Amino acid sequence: MRRPVSTPPGKSAAGDGAERRTEPLLRASGTTPPVGRCGVPGSGDQPAEAREAPQGRPPAREADAASAARLRSAVRHYGPPALLTLAALGLWELVVRLAHIPEYLLPAPSQIAADLAADWAVLGPALLVTLREVLIGFAIAAAAGVGLAVLLHLSPMARRAVYPLLIGSQTVPIIVLAPILVIMLGYGIAPKLVIVALICFFPIVVNGIDGLRSVDPELIRMMRTLDASRWAILRRVEFPAALPTIFSGLRIAATFAAIGAVFGEWSGSSQGLGYVMLAATPNLLTSRIFAAIVLLTAVALALFGVVSLLERIFVPWAPRRSAHD
Amino acid sequence: MTSEAGDGTARAIDLAGVGKAFSGLAALAGVHLSLPWRSRTAIIGPSGGGKTTLLQVIAGLLEPDTGLVWVAGATTARQRLAHCALMPQRDLLLPWRTALDNAAIAVENRGVGRAEARRRTHPLFERFGLAGFERARPAELSGGMRQRVSFLRTLMADKDVLLLDEPFGALDSITRAQLQGWLREAMDAVPRTVVLVTHDVEEALLLCQRVAVLSQRPGHVITVLAGAGGLQGSRREIVTSPEFVSLKEQALAVIGS
Numbered sequence: 001m002r003r004p005v006s007t008p009p010g011k012s013a014a015g016d017g018a019e020r021r022t023e024p025l026l027r028a029s030g031t032t033p034p035v036g037r038c039g040v041p042g043s044g045d046q047p048a049e050a051r052e053a054p055q056g057r058p059p060a061r062e063a064d065a066a067s068a069a070r071l072r073s074a075v076r077h078y079g080p081p082a083l084l085t086l087a088a089l090g091l092w093e094l095v096v097r098l099a100h101i102p103e104y105l106l107p108a109p110s111q112i113a114a115d116l117a118a119d120w121a122v123l124g125p126a127l128l129v130t131l132r133e134v135l136i137g138f139a140i141a142a143a144a145g146v147g148l149a150v151l152l153h154l155s156p157m158a159r160r161a162v163y164p165l166l167i168g169s170q171t172v173p174i175i176v177l178a179p180i181l182v183i184m185l186g187y188g189i190a191p192k193l194v195i196v197a198l199i200c201f202f203p204i205v206v207n208g209i210d211g212l213r214s215v216d217p218e219l220i221r222m223m224r225t226l227d228a229s230r231w232a233i234l235r236r237v238e239f240p241a242a243l244p245t246i247f248s249g250l251r252i253a254a255t256f257a258a259i260g261a262v263f264g265e266w267s268g269s270s271q272g273l274g275y276v277m278l279a280a281t282p283n284l285l286t287s288r289i290f291a292a293i294v295l296l297t298a299v300a301l302a303l304f305g306v307v308s309l310l311e312r313i314f315v316p317w318a319p320r321r322s323a324h325d
Numbered sequence: 326m327t328s329e330a331g332d333g334t335a336r337a338i339d340l341a342g343v344g345k346a347f348s349g350l351a352a353l354a355g356v357h358l359s360l361p362w363r364s365r366t367a368i369i370g371p372s373g374g375g376k377t378t379l380l381q382v383i384a385g386l387l388e389p390d391t392g393l394v395w396v397a398g399a400t401t402a403r404q405r406l407a408h409c410a411l412m413p414q415r416d417l418l419l420p421w422r423t424a425l426d427n428a429a430i431a432v433e434n435r436g437v438g439r440a441e442a443r444r445r446t447h448p449l450f451e452r453f454g455l456a457g458f459e460r461a462r463p464a465e466l467s468g469g470m471r472q473r474v475s476f477l478r479t480l481m482a483d484k485d486v487l488l489l490d491e492p493f494g495a496l497d498s499i500t501r502a503q504l505q506g507w508l509r510e511a512m513d514a515v516p517r518t519v520v521l522v523t524h525d526v527e528e529a530l531l532l533c534q535r536v537a538v539l540s541q542r543p544g545h546v547i548t549v550l551a552g553a554g555g556l557q558g559s560r561r562e563i564v565t566s567p568e569f570v571s572l573k574e575q576a577l578a579v580i581g582s
Contacts, residue, residue: 223434225385225411226430
């Protein structure tokens with residue numbers, strides 16, 4: 001049924017060869033060749049598309065303008081929260097001074113800053129202890145959480161069995177579990193790691209499962225017609241597609257991690273920021289408690305920042321949130 | 326690249342009385358179709374007439390409720406899947422892969438390392454007019470280029486049968502016309518058994534040697550017409566030739582009735 005084509009199959013049908021081949025045909029029929037209009041690759045439709053194709057690589061001479069623009073966007077981005085924080089701190093300082101509020105009730109920000117520096121010998125080592133608990137606990141939660149999410153995704157049976165238990169486990173308040181864990185695991189770092197991991201684990205697993213499940217089924221069908229094994233689909237499609245959702249879970253977990261470490265330290269410890277706060281309470285060293293809170297917030301924010309940075313590195317294709325939101 | 330026409334089987338694709346329903350609603354009923362090796366067949370018909378379902382049944386992504394499907398002699402869904410590559414309507418390029426790595430994914434799926442998969446894909450990548458865009462992300466490509474990468478990805482699966490589901494449906498008419506000319510060239514260069522689903526009569530006639538007309542839901546094949554896939558010349562010459570115009574009139578008469 002098929003009539004022969006102008007060149008034997010197997011010979012180049014694209015590029016320059018093809019272009020040369022089509023031209024005589026056009027002339028033979030008496031039409032004016034509209035210069036590769038009919039979509040021979042590398043000729044007609046190429047330049048139009050090439051013009052609109054690669055974006056986002058500014059030449060060197062525009063670098064100055066670009067960095068100025070980056071500065072402006074940074075000001076737009078960080079300006080409002082910085083101003084609001086400064087205003088709140090200023091108001092706090094003013095109220096404490098004007099109303100002569102005693103320091104043990106509510107220390108002024110300036111007093112907290114002074115104590116932060118003065119008590120650094122106590123706070124510094126405590127910060128390191130807590131930071132270590134937060135980082136290791138978070139890492140355990142991330143590995144276990146993502147691992148379990150993948151496992152539950154691969155086995156619907158396991159998902160049906162484990163998922164309700166997972167949600168049930170979240171209804172038990174960690175603060176109740178903490179003392180039990182201390183009894184079981186002692187006063188060392190172990191119960192703190194378990195508590196940090198437990199508190200971080202849930203958002204990571206839930207986001208992981210949701211991310212893996214919400215992959216476009218058409219993508220999976222496409223991969224199946226391209227000989228993809230279950231493993232290939234997971235590795236090349238589902239996991240990368242789920243990464244933005246997994247990172248949302250990690251970011252939520254990052255903000256919980258410091259709370260977990262403090263719970264753990266409150267339940268039984270002799271070091272760490274949580275312990276410093278407990279020890280300061282009966283002595284009415286309110287300003288030191290606030291200093292510890294400042295450091296805890298810094299730990300949580302730093303972890304959040306690191307996770308966001310990792311997301312930028314590992315999910316470069318995700319639409320960047322603009323400086324406006 | 327592919328096994329030479331046939332593995333002994335006379336027909337690439339055979340459908341006998343194929344029916345498929347979704348939650349009680351029949352999409353296909355009594356589809357009979359027989360396609361020789363290396364033939365190009367278009368399936369046209371009204372929207373919702375089960376064209377995509379038919380492709381998925383052939384591909385082995387769906388099992389028919391009634392009737393039998395043979396692809397290269399294989400009948401089970403799993404075996405059919407091994408013989409068919411499906412190019413979906415949307416390009417479905419993976420945003421985390423570069424254009425070249427998207428095109429090479431089927432090679433990687435066969436267990437070939439990434440560097441080697443790139444090396445094997447690159448000659449066709451250049452031949453399909455994509456040279457210089459190897460490392461571009463899909464978001465940086467125009468619609469026409471994305472569709473070409475998607476076609477190349479399907480081709481690199483190295484299957485006997487290519488199933489194209491409205492490959493140019495989402496493109497503007499100018500890009501569409503360009504890519505139709507391009508696809509003719511590409512299919513001549515790398516001949517396969519091709520089934521093309523489209524709702525565009527002209528596209529069907531231009532790209533294929535035969536055009537199967539599907540009925541309203543539940544779909545069955547009303548008739549198989551001759552296409553212009555064997556005519557020589559540029560897209561414009563063919564489309565304006567008297568032969569093509571008369572084929573188009575015939576087709577429109579059947580579809581309109």
